[in-house]
Amino acid sequence: MTNDTNQVNETVRNFINNSINIDGLGDDENLFETGIVNSLFAVQLMTFVERSFGIEIGMEDLDVENFKSVSATAAFIRRKSPDKAAEAAVRKERETNP
Amino acid sequence: MNAFLTREQSASYAEFQEFAAANVEPFAGEWDRAQKIPDSAVSLLGQAGYLGACIPSEYGGKGWDVVTFGLLNEALGRSDSAFTGILTVQSMVSTAVLKWGTDEQRRKWLPPLAKGELIGAFALTEPGVGSDIQSLTTGFKPSDRDGGLILSGEKKWITCGQFAGLFLVFGKLDQKPLACLVPRNSAGLEIEPIQDLMGFRAAGLARLRFNDVAIPSASVIGKPGFGLSHVAPVGLQFGRISTACSALGLLRGCFEESTSYAASRRIGENRVGDLGMIQSLIARMGADLEAAKLLCWSACRAEDEHHHETFTRTFIAKYFTSQAAVRAASDAVQVWGASGCHESSPVARYYRGAKIMEIIEGTTQVHEVILGKGFVQAAIRKQLAQRREASS
Numbered sequence: 134m135t136n137d138t139n140q141v142n143e144t145v146r147n148f149i150n151n152s153i154n155i156d157g158l159g160d161d162e163n164l165f166e167t168g169i170v171n172s173l174f175a176v177q178l179m180t181f182v183e184r185s186f187g188i189e190i191g192m193e194d195l196d197v198e199n200f201k202s203v204s205a206t207a208a209f210i211r212r213k214s215p216d217k218a219a220e221a222a223v224r225k226e227r228e229t230n231p
Numbered sequence: 232m233n234a235f236l237t238r239e240q241s242a243s244y245a246e247f248q249e250f251a252a253a254n255v256e257p258f259a260g261e262w263d264r265a266q267k268i269p270d271s272a273v274s275l276l277g278q279a280g281y282l283g284a285c286i287p288s289e290y291g292g293k294g295w296d297v298v299t300f301g302l303l304n305e306a307l308g309r310s311d312s313a314f315t316g317i318l319t320v321q322s323m324v325s326t327a328v329l330k331w332g333t334d335e336q337r338r339k340w341l342p343p344l345a346k347g348e349l350i351g352a353f354a355l356t357e358p359g360v361g362s363d364i365q366s367l368t369t370g371f372k373p374s375d376r377d378g379g380l381i382l383s384g385e386k387k388w389i390t391c392g393q394f395a396g397l398f399l400v401f402g403k404l405d406q407k408p409l410a411c412l413v414p415r416n417s418a419g420l421e422i423e424p425i426q427d428l429m430g431f432r433a434a435g436l437a438r439l440r441f442n443d444v445a446i447p448s449a450s451v452i453g454k455p456g457f458g459l460s461h462v463a464p465v466g467l468q469f470g471r472i473s474t475a476c477s478a479l480g481l482l483r484g485c486f487e488e489s490t491s492y493a494a495s496r497r498i499g500e501n502r503v504g505d506l507g508m509i510q511s512l513i514a515r516m517g518a519d520l521e522a523a524k525l526l527c528w529s530a531c532r533a534e535d536e537h538h539h540e541t542f543t544r545t546f547i548a549k550y551f552t553s554q555a556a557v558r559a560a561s562d563a564v565q566v567w568g569a570s571g572c573h574e575s576s577p578v579a580r581y582y583r584g585a586k587i588m589e590i591i592e593g594t595t596q597v598h599e600v601i602l603g604k605g606f607v608q609a610a611i612r613k614q615l616a617q618r619r620e621a622s623s
Contacts, residue, residue, distance in 0.1 A: 148539070150612075151612060152612075153612075154608050154611045154612055154615070155615075156615050156618070156619065171604075172365075172459075172460070173464065173542050173601075175460040175461060175464075176460070176461060176464040176465065176468075176542070177539050177542060179461070180537060180538075180539045180541065180542075181539040183537060184536075184537040184538065184539065191330075191331075192331050192332065192333055192452075192453055192454065195331070195453055195454045195456075195457045195461060196454075197456070
Protein backbone atom coordinates (compact mmCIF):
# COMPACT_ATOMS: atom_id res chain seq x y z
CA MET A 134 0.00 0.00 0.00
CA THR A 135 1.46 3.38 -0.99
CA ASN A 136 1.84 6.37 1.27
CA ASP A 137 -1.02 8.32 -0.28
CA THR A 138 -3.28 5.26 -0.14
CA ASN A 139 -2.60 4.99 3.60
CA GLN A 140 -3.19 8.68 4.17
CA VAL A 141 -6.46 8.79 2.23
CA ASN A 142 -7.73 5.72 4.09
CA GLU A 143 -6.76 7.26 7.41
CA THR A 144 -8.42 10.60 6.65
CA VAL A 145 -11.64 8.89 5.60
CA ARG A 146 -11.51 6.46 8.54
CA ASN A 147 -11.08 9.33 11.02
CA PHE A 148 -14.06 11.19 9.61
CA ILE A 149 -16.28 8.13 9.66
CA ASN A 150 -15.16 7.10 13.15
CA ASN A 151 -16.05 10.60 14.32
CA SER A 152 -19.51 10.23 12.81
CA ILE A 153 -20.60 6.84 14.16
CA ASN A 154 -20.99 5.28 17.55
CA ILE A 155 -19.25 1.95 17.29
CA ASP A 156 -15.73 1.02 18.14
CA GLY A 157 -13.38 -0.86 15.87
CA LEU A 158 -15.09 -0.31 12.52
CA GLY A 159 -13.37 -2.39 9.82
CA ASP A 160 -12.27 -0.61 6.64
CA ASP A 161 -14.42 -2.95 4.56
CA GLU A 162 -17.46 -2.95 6.81
CA ASN A 163 -20.62 -1.81 5.00
CA LEU A 164 -21.78 1.45 6.55
CA PHE A 165 -25.27 1.43 5.12
CA GLU A 166 -26.24 -2.22 5.50
CA THR A 167 -25.38 -2.31 9.20
CA GLY A 168 -27.58 0.72 9.95
CA ILE A 169 -24.87 2.47 11.95
CA VAL A 170 -25.27 5.80 10.20
CA ASN A 171 -28.13 8.28 10.29
CA SER A 172 -30.09 9.72 7.37
CA LEU A 173 -27.84 12.76 7.03
CA PHE A 174 -24.62 10.76 6.99
CA ALA A 175 -24.59 10.26 3.22
CA VAL A 176 -24.56 13.99 2.45
CA GLN A 177 -22.20 14.73 5.34
CA LEU A 178 -19.72 12.19 3.95
CA MET A 179 -20.13 13.70 0.49
CA THR A 180 -19.49 17.21 1.82
CA PHE A 181 -16.45 16.01 3.73
CA VAL A 182 -14.96 14.26 0.70
CA GLU A 183 -15.55 17.27 -1.54
CA ARG A 184 -14.00 19.71 0.90
CA SER A 185 -11.09 17.60 2.09
CA PHE A 186 -9.98 16.39 -1.31
CA GLY A 187 -11.15 19.28 -3.50
CA ILE A 188 -13.26 17.10 -5.75
CA GLU A 189 -16.78 17.57 -7.02
CA ILE A 190 -19.19 14.69 -6.62
CA GLY A 191 -21.82 14.70 -9.34
CA MET A 192 -24.73 12.69 -10.63
CA GLU A 193 -22.47 10.16 -12.36
CA ASP A 194 -20.85 9.32 -8.98
CA LEU A 195 -24.14 8.39 -7.29
CA ASP A 196 -23.42 4.73 -6.64
CA VAL A 197 -23.64 3.07 -3.22
CA GLU A 198 -20.52 1.09 -4.13
CA ASN A 199 -18.50 4.33 -4.08
CA PHE A 200 -19.28 5.15 -0.45
CA LYS A 201 -20.28 1.91 1.23
CA SER A 202 -17.16 1.61 3.42
CA VAL A 203 -13.91 3.31 4.39
CA SER A 204 -12.02 1.38 1.70
CA ALA A 205 -14.64 2.05 -0.99
CA THR A 206 -14.72 5.78 -0.25
CA ALA A 207 -10.92 6.03 -0.25
CA ALA A 208 -10.73 4.09 -3.51
CA PHE A 209 -13.35 6.41 -5.04
CA ILE A 210 -11.29 9.46 -4.03
CA ARG A 211 -8.13 8.02 -5.60
CA ARG A 212 -9.99 7.09 -8.78
CA LYS A 213 -11.75 10.42 -9.01
CA SER A 214 -8.69 12.51 -8.47
CA PRO A 215 -5.37 10.73 -7.95
CA ASP A 216 -3.48 14.03 -7.87
CA LYS A 217 -5.70 15.51 -5.19
CA ALA A 218 -5.39 12.33 -3.12
CA ALA A 219 -1.61 12.52 -3.33
CA GLU A 220 -1.63 16.24 -2.48
CA ALA A 221 -3.82 15.56 0.55
CA ALA A 222 -1.43 12.83 1.63
CA VAL A 223 1.56 15.16 1.37
CA ARG A 224 -0.33 17.88 3.26
CA LYS A 225 -1.22 15.42 6.00
CA GLU A 226 2.38 14.22 6.18
CA ARG A 227 3.61 17.80 6.59
CA GLU A 228 1.05 18.45 9.33
CA THR A 229 2.17 15.31 11.15
CA ASN A 230 5.91 15.89 10.68
CA PRO A 231 6.39 19.64 10.20
CA MET B 232 -23.80 42.50 12.35
CA ASN B 233 -21.71 44.51 9.91
CA ALA B 234 -18.54 43.47 11.74
CA PHE B 235 -19.08 39.96 10.38
CA LEU B 236 -19.67 41.04 6.80
CA THR B 237 -17.36 42.02 3.98
CA ARG B 238 -17.77 45.41 2.36
CA GLU B 239 -19.48 43.78 -0.61
CA GLN B 240 -21.89 41.85 1.63
CA SER B 241 -22.76 45.03 3.56
CA ALA B 242 -23.40 46.90 0.30
CA SER B 243 -25.61 44.08 -0.95
CA TYR B 244 -27.54 44.06 2.32
CA ALA B 245 -28.20 47.80 2.01
CA GLU B 246 -29.50 47.20 -1.53
CA PHE B 247 -31.77 44.37 -0.31
CA GLN B 248 -33.19 46.57 2.45
CA GLU B 249 -33.93 49.33 -0.05
CA PHE B 250 -35.66 46.83 -2.34
CA ALA B 251 -37.78 45.53 0.53
CA ALA B 252 -38.69 49.02 1.74
CA ALA B 253 -39.79 50.11 -1.73
CA ASN B 254 -41.34 46.96 -3.17
CA VAL B 255 -42.45 44.69 -0.33
CA GLU B 256 -43.10 46.48 2.95
CA PRO B 257 -45.84 48.84 1.66
CA PHE B 258 -47.79 45.99 0.06
CA ALA B 259 -47.28 43.01 2.37
CA GLY B 260 -50.51 43.60 4.32
CA GLU B 261 -52.52 43.90 1.12
CA TRP B 262 -51.02 40.67 -0.28
CA ASP B 263 -51.76 38.91 2.99
CA ARG B 264 -55.41 39.94 2.87
CA ALA B 265 -55.72 38.99 -0.81
CA GLN B 266 -53.82 35.73 -0.14
CA LYS B 267 -51.87 36.38 -3.30
CA ILE B 268 -48.66 38.00 -4.44
CA PRO B 269 -49.20 39.80 -7.77
CA ASP B 270 -47.23 38.57 -10.77
CA SER B 271 -45.71 42.03 -11.07
CA ALA B 272 -44.12 41.70 -7.63
CA VAL B 273 -42.72 38.27 -8.45
CA SER B 274 -41.35 39.74 -11.69
CA LEU B 275 -39.49 42.39 -9.71
CA LEU B 276 -37.68 39.62 -7.81
CA GLY B 277 -36.63 38.16 -11.13
CA GLN B 278 -35.57 41.50 -12.61
CA ALA B 279 -33.41 42.20 -9.58
CA GLY B 280 -31.72 38.83 -10.12
CA TYR B 281 -32.70 37.66 -6.65
CA LEU B 282 -34.30 34.44 -7.87
CA GLY B 283 -30.92 33.43 -9.27
CA ALA B 284 -29.04 34.28 -6.09
CA CYS B 285 -27.71 30.73 -5.65
CA ILE B 286 -27.21 29.96 -9.33
CA PRO B 287 -23.71 30.44 -10.83
CA SER B 288 -23.22 33.20 -13.38
CA GLU B 289 -22.51 30.69 -16.16
CA TYR B 290 -26.22 29.81 -15.96
CA GLY B 291 -27.32 33.43 -15.72
CA GLY B 292 -27.50 33.64 -11.93
CA LYS B 293 -25.81 35.93 -9.43
CA GLY B 294 -23.59 33.22 -7.98
CA TRP B 295 -23.61 34.91 -4.61
CA ASP B 296 -22.08 33.36 -1.52
CA VAL B 297 -24.50 31.88 1.02
CA VAL B 298 -23.97 34.72 3.52
CA THR B 299 -25.24 37.16 0.87
CA PHE B 300 -28.16 34.83 0.14
CA GLY B 301 -28.92 34.80 3.88
CA LEU B 302 -28.83 38.60 3.99
CA LEU B 303 -31.29 38.74 1.11
CA ASN B 304 -33.69 36.45 2.96
CA GLU B 305 -33.28 38.45 6.17
CA ALA B 306 -33.99 41.77 4.46
CA LEU B 307 -37.09 40.47 2.68
CA GLY B 308 -38.21 38.45 5.73
CA ARG B 309 -38.34 41.73 7.69
CA SER B 310 -41.10 42.84 5.33
CA ASP B 311 -42.91 39.65 4.40
CA SER B 312 -42.14 36.01 5.11
CA ALA B 313 -44.65 34.88 2.45
CA PHE B 314 -42.83 36.84 -0.25
CA THR B 315 -39.52 35.44 1.00
CA GLY B 316 -41.02 31.95 0.61
CA ILE B 317 -40.58 32.36 -3.16
CA LEU B 318 -36.83 32.72 -2.63
CA THR B 319 -36.87 29.70 -0.33
CA VAL B 320 -38.36 27.25 -2.79
CA GLN B 321 -36.53 28.73 -5.77
CA SER B 322 -33.22 28.08 -4.02
CA MET B 323 -34.31 24.55 -3.01
CA VAL B 324 -35.08 23.55 -6.59
CA SER B 325 -32.11 25.42 -8.11
CA THR B 326 -29.49 23.96 -5.79
CA ALA B 327 -30.80 20.41 -6.22
CA VAL B 328 -30.68 20.75 -10.02
CA LEU B 329 -27.26 22.41 -9.85
CA LYS B 330 -25.82 19.67 -7.67
CA TRP B 331 -27.44 16.57 -9.11
CA GLY B 332 -28.61 17.57 -12.58
CA THR B 333 -26.86 16.49 -15.76
CA ASP B 334 -25.14 19.16 -17.89
CA GLU B 335 -28.15 19.10 -20.18
CA GLN B 336 -30.60 19.53 -17.28
CA ARG B 337 -28.59 22.42 -15.86
CA ARG B 338 -28.44 24.18 -19.23
CA LYS B 339 -32.16 23.69 -19.78
CA TRP B 340 -33.59 24.62 -16.38
CA LEU B 341 -31.17 26.89 -14.51
CA PRO B 342 -31.19 29.93 -16.85
CA PRO B 343 -34.99 30.41 -16.72
CA LEU B 344 -34.95 29.80 -12.95
CA ALA B 345 -32.14 32.36 -12.57
CA LYS B 346 -34.02 35.01 -14.53
CA GLY B 347 -37.29 34.35 -12.75
CA GLU B 348 -38.95 33.29 -16.00
CA LEU B 349 -39.67 30.06 -14.17
CA ILE B 350 -40.63 29.67 -10.52
CA GLY B 351 -39.74 26.36 -8.87
CA ALA B 352 -41.57 24.48 -6.13
CA PHE B 353 -40.34 21.62 -3.96
CA ALA B 354 -42.94 18.86 -3.89
CA LEU B 355 -42.00 16.56 -1.02
CA THR B 356 -44.75 16.68 1.64
CA GLU B 357 -47.85 14.51 1.14
CA PRO B 358 -51.30 14.57 2.76
CA GLY B 359 -50.24 11.71 5.03
CA VAL B 360 -46.45 12.20 5.08
CA GLY B 361 -44.73 15.20 6.64
CA SER B 362 -41.67 14.77 8.81
CA ASP B 363 -41.25 11.05 8.04
CA ILE B 364 -40.21 11.47 4.43
CA GLN B 365 -39.07 7.86 4.12
CA SER B 366 -42.77 6.90 4.09
CA LEU B 367 -43.59 8.67 0.80
CA THR B 368 -46.45 7.04 -1.08
CA THR B 369 -46.12 8.97 -4.36
CA GLY B 370 -45.01 6.38 -6.87
CA PHE B 371 -43.23 6.03 -10.17
CA LYS B 372 -43.63 3.05 -12.46
CA PRO B 373 -41.90 2.32 -15.76
CA SER B 374 -43.73 3.58 -18.82
CA ASP B 375 -44.59 1.17 -21.62
CA ARG B 376 -43.01 3.52 -24.11
CA ASP B 377 -39.84 5.59 -24.50
CA GLY B 378 -38.09 4.36 -21.33
CA GLY B 379 -39.74 7.02 -19.20
CA LEU B 380 -41.82 6.78 -16.04
CA ILE B 381 -45.42 7.29 -14.94
CA LEU B 382 -45.99 9.38 -11.82
CA SER B 383 -49.01 8.96 -9.53
CA GLY B 384 -49.78 10.39 -6.12
CA GLU B 385 -50.57 13.53 -4.13
CA LYS B 386 -48.55 16.31 -2.58
CA LYS B 387 -49.81 18.89 -0.09
CA TRP B 388 -48.69 22.18 1.48
CA ILE B 389 -46.47 22.95 -1.51
CA THR B 390 -45.21 26.55 -1.20
CA CYS B 391 -45.67 28.54 -4.45
CA GLY B 392 -47.58 25.59 -5.88
CA GLN B 393 -50.33 27.95 -7.07
CA PHE B 394 -48.05 29.75 -9.52
CA ALA B 395 -44.86 27.67 -9.88
CA GLY B 396 -43.93 26.60 -13.38
CA LEU B 397 -41.69 23.70 -12.38
CA PHE B 398 -42.02 21.14 -9.59
CA LEU B 399 -39.24 19.02 -8.15
CA VAL B 400 -41.23 15.96 -7.14
CA PHE B 401 -40.16 13.13 -4.83
CA GLY B 402 -41.57 9.61 -4.87
CA LYS B 403 -40.51 6.00 -5.07
CA LEU B 404 -39.73 3.65 -7.93
CA ASP B 405 -39.79 0.05 -6.66
CA GLN B 406 -39.15 1.38 -3.14
CA LYS B 407 -36.18 3.39 -4.40
CA PRO B 408 -36.56 7.13 -3.64
CA LEU B 409 -36.48 9.17 -6.82
CA ALA B 410 -36.68 12.87 -7.74
CA CYS B 411 -37.84 14.32 -11.02
CA LEU B 412 -38.80 17.65 -12.57
CA VAL B 413 -42.41 18.12 -13.63
CA PRO B 414 -43.45 21.22 -15.63
CA ARG B 415 -46.74 22.82 -14.61
CA ASN B 416 -48.39 22.16 -17.96
CA SER B 417 -47.85 18.38 -17.74
CA ALA B 418 -50.93 16.37 -18.70
CA GLY B 419 -52.46 14.75 -15.61
CA LEU B 420 -51.20 17.33 -13.09
CA GLU B 421 -53.99 18.98 -11.08
CA ILE B 422 -53.25 21.98 -8.88
CA GLU B 423 -55.64 22.98 -6.10
CA PRO B 424 -54.94 26.19 -4.16
CA ILE B 425 -54.87 25.94 -0.35
CA GLN B 426 -56.52 29.02 1.15
CA ASP B 427 -57.01 30.46 4.62
CA LEU B 428 -53.73 29.57 6.31
CA MET B 429 -53.24 31.39 9.62
CA GLY B 430 -50.09 33.08 8.27
CA PHE B 431 -47.85 32.88 5.19
CA ARG B 432 -51.14 33.43 3.41
CA ALA B 433 -49.75 34.94 0.22
CA ALA B 434 -47.19 32.17 -0.36
CA GLY B 435 -49.47 30.38 -2.80
CA LEU B 436 -49.60 26.98 -1.16
CA ALA B 437 -51.24 24.22 -3.16
CA ARG B 438 -52.22 20.60 -3.25
CA LEU B 439 -50.92 18.68 -6.27
CA ARG B 440 -52.42 15.56 -7.80
CA PHE B 441 -50.38 13.55 -10.26
CA ASN B 442 -52.73 11.38 -12.28
CA ASP B 443 -50.47 9.12 -14.34
CA VAL B 444 -48.21 11.96 -15.41
CA ALA B 445 -45.68 10.91 -18.08
CA ILE B 446 -42.09 11.63 -16.97
CA PRO B 447 -39.37 11.48 -19.64
CA SER B 448 -36.17 9.81 -18.41
CA ALA B 449 -34.39 13.14 -19.08
CA SER B 450 -36.44 14.70 -16.24
CA VAL B 451 -35.08 12.42 -13.50
CA ILE B 452 -32.71 14.26 -11.14
CA GLY B 453 -29.96 12.03 -9.75
CA LYS B 454 -30.51 8.31 -9.85
CA PRO B 455 -33.12 5.93 -8.42
CA GLY B 456 -32.33 5.23 -4.78
CA PHE B 457 -30.75 8.65 -4.10
CA GLY B 458 -33.80 10.94 -4.07
CA LEU B 459 -34.07 11.18 -0.29
CA SER B 460 -30.47 10.52 0.77
CA HIS B 461 -28.81 13.00 -1.62
CA VAL B 462 -31.17 15.10 -3.76
CA ALA B 463 -33.68 16.20 -1.10
CA PRO B 464 -31.08 17.09 1.58
CA VAL B 465 -29.29 19.53 -0.75
CA GLY B 466 -32.55 21.40 -1.39
CA LEU B 467 -33.74 21.16 2.20
CA GLN B 468 -30.45 22.56 3.44
CA PHE B 469 -31.04 25.77 1.46
CA GLY B 470 -34.69 25.71 2.52
CA ARG B 471 -33.65 25.72 6.16
CA ILE B 472 -31.04 28.45 5.62
CA SER B 473 -33.60 30.58 3.82
CA THR B 474 -36.27 29.98 6.47
CA ALA B 475 -33.89 30.66 9.36
CA CYS B 476 -32.79 33.95 7.80
CA SER B 477 -36.35 34.91 6.90
CA ALA B 478 -37.35 34.27 10.53
CA LEU B 479 -34.39 36.42 11.57
CA GLY B 480 -35.82 39.25 9.47
CA LEU B 481 -39.22 38.77 11.08
CA LEU B 482 -37.56 38.82 14.51
CA ARG B 483 -35.81 42.08 13.62
CA GLY B 484 -39.14 43.46 12.48
CA CYS B 485 -40.72 42.62 15.83
CA PHE B 486 -37.83 44.24 17.67
CA GLU B 487 -37.81 47.42 15.59
CA GLU B 488 -41.59 47.84 15.61
CA SER B 489 -41.69 47.23 19.37
CA THR B 490 -38.89 49.60 20.28
CA SER B 491 -40.27 52.27 17.98
CA TYR B 492 -43.75 51.93 19.48
CA ALA B 493 -42.39 51.84 23.03
CA ALA B 494 -40.37 54.99 22.39
CA SER B 495 -43.27 57.01 20.98
CA ARG B 496 -46.52 55.77 22.52
CA ARG B 497 -47.45 57.51 25.76
CA ILE B 498 -49.48 56.38 28.72
CA GLY B 499 -50.18 59.52 30.69
CA GLU B 500 -46.84 61.16 31.43
CA ASN B 501 -44.81 58.07 30.55
CA ARG B 502 -43.74 56.34 27.41
CA VAL B 503 -44.73 52.69 27.05
CA GLY B 504 -41.01 51.93 27.04
CA ASP B 505 -40.63 53.45 30.51
CA LEU B 506 -42.53 50.51 31.97
CA GLY B 507 -40.33 47.79 33.40
CA MET B 508 -42.58 45.01 32.12
CA ILE B 509 -42.25 46.32 28.56
CA GLN B 510 -38.50 46.69 28.97
CA SER B 511 -38.35 43.01 29.96
CA LEU B 512 -40.14 41.96 26.78
CA ILE B 513 -37.92 44.13 24.63
CA ALA B 514 -34.75 42.97 26.39
CA ARG B 515 -35.49 39.34 25.58
CA MET B 516 -36.34 40.26 21.99
CA GLY B 517 -33.09 42.18 21.54
CA ALA B 518 -30.95 39.47 23.09
CA ASP B 519 -32.65 36.79 20.98
CA LEU B 520 -32.07 38.90 17.88
CA GLU B 521 -28.34 39.16 18.51
CA ALA B 522 -28.02 35.43 19.27
CA ALA B 523 -30.06 34.47 16.21
CA LYS B 524 -27.92 36.65 13.94
CA LEU B 525 -24.77 34.88 15.05
CA LEU B 526 -26.32 31.44 14.57
CA CYS B 527 -27.63 32.32 11.12
CA TRP B 528 -24.34 33.78 9.89
CA SER B 529 -22.48 30.81 11.34
CA ALA B 530 -24.74 28.46 9.36
CA CYS B 531 -24.39 30.49 6.14
CA ARG B 532 -20.64 30.66 6.52
CA ALA B 533 -20.38 26.91 7.18
CA GLU B 534 -22.26 26.31 3.94
CA ASP B 535 -19.95 28.70 2.10
CA GLU B 536 -16.94 26.88 3.50
CA HIS B 537 -18.47 23.53 2.61
CA HIS B 538 -17.93 22.48 6.21
CA HIS B 539 -19.25 19.04 7.08
CA GLU B 540 -20.94 20.56 10.15
CA THR B 541 -22.98 22.84 7.92
CA PHE B 542 -26.09 20.68 8.39
CA THR B 543 -25.91 20.76 12.19
CA ARG B 544 -25.27 24.49 12.28
CA THR B 545 -28.22 25.10 9.99
CA PHE B 546 -30.50 22.92 12.11
CA ILE B 547 -29.44 24.94 15.17
CA ALA B 548 -29.97 28.29 13.42
CA LYS B 549 -33.42 27.35 12.14
CA TYR B 550 -34.42 25.77 15.46
CA PHE B 551 -33.44 28.77 17.55
CA THR B 552 -34.44 31.58 15.22
CA SER B 553 -37.91 30.30 14.36
CA GLN B 554 -38.77 29.87 18.04
CA ALA B 555 -37.28 33.26 18.91
CA ALA B 556 -39.42 34.79 16.15
CA VAL B 557 -42.55 33.25 17.67
CA ARG B 558 -41.65 34.61 21.12
CA ALA B 559 -40.83 38.03 19.69
CA ALA B 560 -44.03 38.22 17.66
CA SER B 561 -46.12 37.37 20.70
CA ASP B 562 -44.28 39.97 22.78
CA ALA B 563 -44.53 42.57 20.00
CA VAL B 564 -48.32 42.27 20.02
CA GLN B 565 -48.17 42.65 23.80
CA VAL B 566 -46.10 45.82 23.50
CA TRP B 567 -48.50 47.29 20.94
CA GLY B 568 -51.54 46.34 23.04
CA ALA B 569 -54.91 46.67 21.31
CA SER B 570 -53.28 48.27 18.26
CA GLY B 571 -51.23 45.12 17.77
CA CYS B 572 -54.37 43.02 17.59
CA HIS B 573 -55.59 44.84 14.51
CA GLU B 574 -54.61 43.82 11.00
CA SER B 575 -53.50 47.37 10.23
CA SER B 576 -50.45 46.80 12.43
CA PRO B 577 -47.42 44.94 11.09
CA VAL B 578 -47.06 42.94 14.30
CA ALA B 579 -50.42 41.21 13.84
CA ARG B 580 -49.15 39.74 10.55
CA TYR B 581 -45.81 38.89 12.16
CA TYR B 582 -47.69 37.04 14.91
CA ARG B 583 -49.52 34.84 12.43
CA GLY B 584 -46.54 34.37 10.16
CA ALA B 585 -43.98 33.54 12.84
CA LYS B 586 -45.65 30.29 13.79
CA ILE B 587 -45.32 29.05 10.21
CA MET B 588 -41.54 29.47 10.48
CA GLU B 589 -41.56 26.85 13.23
CA ILE B 590 -43.36 24.37 10.98
CA ILE B 591 -41.89 24.65 7.48
CA GLU B 592 -38.63 22.90 6.49
CA GLY B 593 -38.88 20.68 9.56
CA THR B 594 -40.86 21.32 12.71
CA THR B 595 -39.21 22.41 15.94
CA GLN B 596 -39.81 18.91 17.31
CA VAL B 597 -38.06 17.22 14.36
CA HIS B 598 -35.10 19.55 14.92
CA GLU B 599 -35.06 18.56 18.59
CA VAL B 600 -34.95 14.86 17.74
CA ILE B 601 -32.10 15.35 15.27
CA LEU B 602 -30.09 17.76 17.41
CA GLY B 603 -30.72 16.02 20.74
CA LYS B 604 -29.74 12.64 19.33
CA GLY B 605 -26.71 14.15 17.62
CA PHE B 606 -25.43 15.80 20.79
CA VAL B 607 -25.76 12.55 22.80
CA GLN B 608 -24.05 10.58 20.02
CA ALA B 609 -21.19 13.06 20.03
CA ALA B 610 -20.72 12.44 23.75
CA ILE B 611 -20.70 8.67 23.14
CA ARG B 612 -18.08 9.07 20.42
CA LYS B 613 -15.96 11.18 22.75
CA GLN B 614 -16.12 8.46 25.41
CA LEU B 615 -15.21 5.79 22.86
CA ALA B 616 -12.22 7.85 21.72
CA GLN B 617 -11.07 8.33 25.31
CA ARG B 618 -11.31 4.56 25.91
CA ARG B 619 -9.33 3.86 22.74
CA GLU B 620 -6.68 6.32 23.81
CA ALA B 621 -6.48 4.86 27.31
CA SER B 622 -6.09 1.31 26.02
CA SER B 623 -3.46 2.16 23.40
